[in-house]
Amino acid sequence: xxxxxxxxxxxxxxxxxxxxxxxxxxxxxxxxxxxxxxxxxxxxxxxxxxxxxxxxxxxxxxxxxxxxxxxxxxxxxxxxxxxxxxxxxxxxxxxxxxxxxxxxxxxxxxxxxxxxxxxxxxxxxxxxxxxxxxxxxxxxxxxxxxxxxxxxxxxxxxxxxxxxxxxxxxxxxxxxxxxxxxxxxxxxxxxxxxxxxxxxxxxxxxxxxxxxxxxxxxxxxxxxxxxxxxxxxxxxxxxxxxxxxxxxxxxxx
Numbered sequence: 001x002x003x004x005x006x007x008x009x010x011x012x013x014x015x016x017x018x019x020x021x022x023x024x025x026x027x028x029x030x031x032x033x034x035x036x037x038x039x040x041x042x043x044x045x046x047x048x049x050x051x052x053x054x055x056x057x058x059x060x061x062x063x064x065x066x067x068x069x070x071x072x073x074x075x076x077x078x079x080x081x082x083x084x085x086x087x088x089x090x091x092x093x094x095x096x097x098x099x100x101x102x103x104x105x106x107x108x109x110x111x112x113x114x115x116x117x118x119x120x121x122x123x124x125x126x127x128x129x130x131x132x133x134x135x136x137x138x139x140x141x142x143x144x145x146x147x148x149x150x151x152x153x154x155x156x157x158x159x160x161x162x163x164x165x166x167x168x169x170x171x172x173x174x175x176x177x178x179x180x181x182x183x184x185x186x187x188x189x190x191x192x193x194x195x196x197x198x199x200x201x202x203x204x205x206x207x208x209x210x211x212x213x214x215x216x217x218x219x220x221x222x223x224x225x226x227x228x229x230x231x232x233x234x235x236x237x238x239x240x241x242x243x244x245x246x247x248x249x250x251x252x253x
Contacts, residue, residue: 003163003196004030004053009062011048011219022048024219025062030164033194035187037207039239040216041247047168049216050200054087054166055079067163084112088157090167094149096141102152103128103137109160127155130192131185147178151185158189167199171206183209204243208236215246222246 011023022045030036040046051057053064055071064072066086074082088109096105106127110120128134131151136144144152150170157165167186171179187209189195199210207213209232215222225242227235 001032003032005065007063012060035190035197035210037210037213044216045219086163088162088165092169092172106155164196204239
């Protein structure tokens, strides 16, 4: 079942005297339960694509449907409501509130719903245990590591069980072990809850955890790779090869 359908997406910045076309009529379809990575060299349009798909930015032209709802035509108030219930976000910079504990940060998305305290507590316990951070629930962000902060951010994104999780370079600020821990957890959540994840990354190791990698070049889809039954190491090599052809950042393994 298709959960996201983007048709003829254009995104232009500037004015008629100084126009920069970043996305150029791009078509994209994501199936429910997929874990998709978007890759491309700097300036290729990958972050802009994530921003318009996640409603952070508006398209200049084209249509984006999530669960059959046309988000490109929604008014700001409708969009805010839609985001609250249907979308989850994991950012590179964690975006945690320093004055709240790990538990309070994770529960934030549920404070604007009518969920009972008992159900919220249950959701929290499951999300925190899934991401291996239940033991640090009473600590504050300045008392935990970068990896733990990012897993807290991921638990917050998952807790209201959104239709799609958007992740923007989620491992960008992490060391390789913390990055690997986070990606393993995201992969497990994807399989356990059939959560749909769309992740922008420049790192082939991160991309190799996903089931499909979409390569963007000059505002259009250049090519795609499907993992299928391939082991992750083999898929990693395929991603590396394609990135090399594309002229992206090379990864030293």
